[in-house]
Amino acid sequence: MKKIIAGLALGLSLLAAGAAIAEIKTPVPAEGIVVSTPPQVPPGVASAPSPGFPGIESDDILKQNQAQRNEVQPGNASPTWRVIKEGTHNYSSLPALEAGVLIQPKAQFPGQARATTAGEAWRQYRNGPLTTFGGWLLIAAVVGLALAYFIGGKIRMKAPMTGRLIERFTSFERIVHWTVAITFVTLAFTGIAILFGKYVVLPIFGHTLFGWIAYAGKNIHNFVGPVFAVSLLVMFVTYVRDNLPTLTDLKWMTRLGGLIGKGHAHAGRFNGGEKVWFWFGVVVLGLIVSASGFVLDMLVPGLVYSRGNMQVANLIHLVAAVLVSAMSLGHIYLGTIGMEGAYAAMRHGYVDDTWAKEHHDLWYDDVASGKVPRVRSPEGAARVGAPVKAV
Secondary structure, three states: OHHHHHHHHHHHHHHHHHHHHHHHHOOOOOOOOOOOOOOOOOOOOOEEEEOOEEEEEEEOHHHOOHHHHHHHOOOOOHHHHHHHHOOOOOOOOOOOOOOOOOOOOEEOOOOOOOOEEHHHHHHHHHHHHHHHHHHHHHHHHHHHHHHHHHHHOOEOOOOOOOOOEEEOOOHHHHHHHHHHHHHHHHHHHHHHHHHHHHHHHHHHHOHHHHHHHHHHHHHHHHHHHHHHHHHHHHHHHHHOHHHOOOHHHHHHHHOHHHOOOOOOOOOOOOOHHHHHHHHHHHHHHHHHHHHHHHHHOOOOOOOOOOHHHHHHHHHHHHHHHHHHHHHHHHHHHHHOOOEOOHHHHHHHOEEEHHHHHHHOHHHHHHHHHOOOOOOOOHHHHHHHOOOOOOO
16 A cells, blocks of 8 residues: 555656646746747748738648648648649559549539549449439339239230231341340340449348349340340341331321320331331430440440540440330330230241231231232241242
């Protein structure tokens, strides 16, 4: 106990001695006099009197370089980071593109309130309005088609089947169509997983499963994309002749395929809605998705694959992909459960005379008159039982 008391007494004595020494070394100003130490001016930096404090000089710290800042504030790297955030090219021993640019310069995409670094602007734009509006657009398309099915039901034929068949699609035409369809659906599912996975898969199943899905989806997406683009060009050449717009298509569109007005909406081999899907969905949006995808895959020769170019290509790819995916839902719906006989036509290549007359009456009239052959391939002749005519 005596040792503890002695230790406390010794400690208090040392504290008192230290305070006395500090008091002796620190000059006490006289009453009413303010003593101030002027700031040290780093070498090479001009100083000017501060308008708010006459007689006191202040440094323009925004003009300091890193060496000057280290003299007054060692460890403060603000001058260096100001240079980096400007997006200027600095020295780098790496030969990679933009290796000397650590942070991109500022950028501002449409709809953004203020400019920020280009990478952050792209991230906010992609994960913000594009993802939000794109997600709701896809949901609205699914809900709309569900209501159409449960309220209006499947579009069924009004007259009974005749048993007479017309070869609507040859084997080659069906192979081209299904190649585009399968690759497109694959790209759509993997793209949706990449875009919306962290909002749906990640919170429910965790990081491990989401990581595997995102990794597999990205690789599948990258390799299937070029196959889709090539098959898209083959589809254009194969189907373009029968998808040329006519005045009949405009009338079909104004009547929404017969939903407005009385009587049947006339149509050729492909109606107005199918031609809109072909030209805007398949051709325009399909080419935009393919071209931007080639940029993201770095397959375009001569293009500078900078971060800025890749970010713009990604946004274009995202917008076009969401639009074509939403449009495709209507085409897939009518081609499967929405219309009787539509899936069988593309699955097997043949339609009944009743189906052709009710949905594509002008095309059926050409077939009945012999202007368009009923059979267009040797396998069609074996199935229909009629001779093959030149197309």
